[in-house]
Amino acid sequence: MSSGARLLDVARVRGLFPGLSDGLLHADGPGGALMPESVVRAVSQAMRVPIANRGGVFASSARAEQLVSGARSAVADLVGGVPSGVVLGPSTTSLTYAFARALGKHWRRGDELVVSRLDHDANVRPWLQVADELGMVVKWAEVDIETGELPDWQYDELLTDRTRLVAVTAASNAIGTCPDVTAIGERAHRVGALVYVDAAHAAAHMPLDVTTLEADFLALSAYKWGGPHVGAVVAHPGLLEELRPDKLVPAPDRVPDRFEQGAPPFELYAGVAASVDHLAALCAEATGTRRDRLVTSMEAVSHYESRLFDWLDDALRSMAHVQVLGSPHYRTPTISFTVSRMRPRQVARELARRGVCAWDGDFYSRELFDAIGANEDGGAVRLGLMHYNTPEEVGHLIDHVSALR
Ligand SMILES: Cc1ncc(COP(=O)(O)O)c(C=O)c1O
Known part of the structure; x- marks a missing residue:
């Protein structure tokens, strides 16, 4: 053993x-x-103390700010990202729709997208719908039905200099397949395409590193690993700076806040941080930083x-x-x-x-x-x-x- x-x-x-x-x-x-109980407790404790909205000069507003930064740091640690690159939101699905819309502002008729038949619909339909609106070309990476694999070599033929984005899963929530996302990402980056990786299923089962995965965007859902129903997309803050999502005029324009709409579920963010702490403590002998x-x-x-x-x-x-x-x-x-x-x-x-x-x-x-x-x-x-x-x-x-x- x-x-x-x-x-x-x-x-x-x-x-x-x-x-x-x-x-x-x-x-x-x-x-x-x-x-886990620690998540339940963190959420209920956060609901017992006054929490205001963000941006005020009083204690309960500062508490809200801490809950946001606590959740961002935790998610960043989980996948080797940085807190200023963590966008929080209701779910993988809604965040992916938001990113498809924000990215679509940079795309034109005839640009290309590559999606895969292995993916959950959350990493397929938002891209197909934006492609349809813009008149883009959609290409499909196919699954070998016998093995359930998503061969990475097929991307050589799918990618061109018009490819704007490759959407691919880090693990299939249906049959468990973990495609070689790094190999796919390297190929995509060679032609200048962005890579949007759905790690909603993978994150509960393996260590993840957004950089070695070659993911420009990594989508996550905390409820898949024991957290509350909160989603996240982790990206490089510099990349987020280039995007202009739809937002309210008075809402903050800084990154990553720019991507987060309305008052967030602060109490659930307490649970997100606790759920990552739970994962970090699963091995009683683990030492060092939380990462x-x-x-x-x-x-x-x-x-x-x-x-x-x-x-x-x-x-x-x-x-x-x-x-x-x-x-x-x-x-x-x-x-x-x-x-x-x-x-x-x-x-x-x-x-x-x-x-x-x-x-x-x-x-x-x-x-x-x-x-x-x-x-x-x-x-x-x-x-x-x-x-x-x-x-x-x-x-x-x-x-x-x-x-x-
Ligand atoms: C691989 C994968 N992607 C995306 C989703 C959608 O996640 P959410 O419910 O947070 O939108 C799921 C949920 O089942 C999933 O397993």
Whole structure:
């Protein structure tokens, strides 16, 4: 057993989650993780003290300012960015729409965009809609349906000197595939295109570094890793300076505030900071700055989850009545499958009857499921592991799916 596996004490970790006392088996993490007590406490504490809006000269306004900067610093640490490059907002979807609109002001008819069939619709539709309005050319990076991979070599043919942006996921929330985003980003940068990476699913499962990923924009959703329902986009502040999003005249024009509309949910921002602290403390032996501890802890998470997942993956693949979608090499602990002679909804209902929380459908990965041809049949069933899942739970998952035959 390598050091990574020793570093995550799942019994200790489970004690941090009040939601686990419901006695259910939570295999629905990719749709949203459970929240640790520290996050719940941080949000409720923030609601107990006076918080005004930002920009005043009195104590409760200063408190609001601290909550904003606390959330920005935490998100920056999580992905190796800088706080002044962290734009906070309601969700990955709404922020991506806002960035598509802001970036679109620099694009012209005939400019090109590259999107992928692997992505959640949140990193597809906003780009297609802006491209449609502007008369841009959209190119598709295709998924190898057998393997579930998104080969990076195809970008050589997709990219031209008219490519303005490549939108790609760091990990598929449906089948777990982690494309080589760095290789795609390097190719995109060679032709001068920007790279918008959706890390909403990836962030809960691995250490991320916005620079080594070659991401100009990295989109995140805190509820995927145990935080509240707050989204973020991390970019270089210099790049944000070049963009002019729609905003109210009296609202601040500085970066990153320029991208944030209206009074934000300050109390949830307290929860964002607490959720990043939670991740940083997952490995009890991690030391150094919060960024250092995050990297160590997320490596431990990745190692722990991969070991559990390999067992689940092997077991499901060996079942004659189960068809697993894809077999990507690098992946998160997320698997989608169908069961012979059962609709995915029926399977999810049967699992729910046995105390398992599992999603069915296309998980908003609409393009992928259309390409596979699975949407007419109700999509698939998805099981996703998190750092609070145990080997015993994986054993139960295997038994429950096996019993569906
Ligand atoms: C990979 C991925 N991207 C984007 C989203 C959308 O996130 P949000 O709900 O914050 O808009 C999700 C949510 O399921 C996701 O898994």
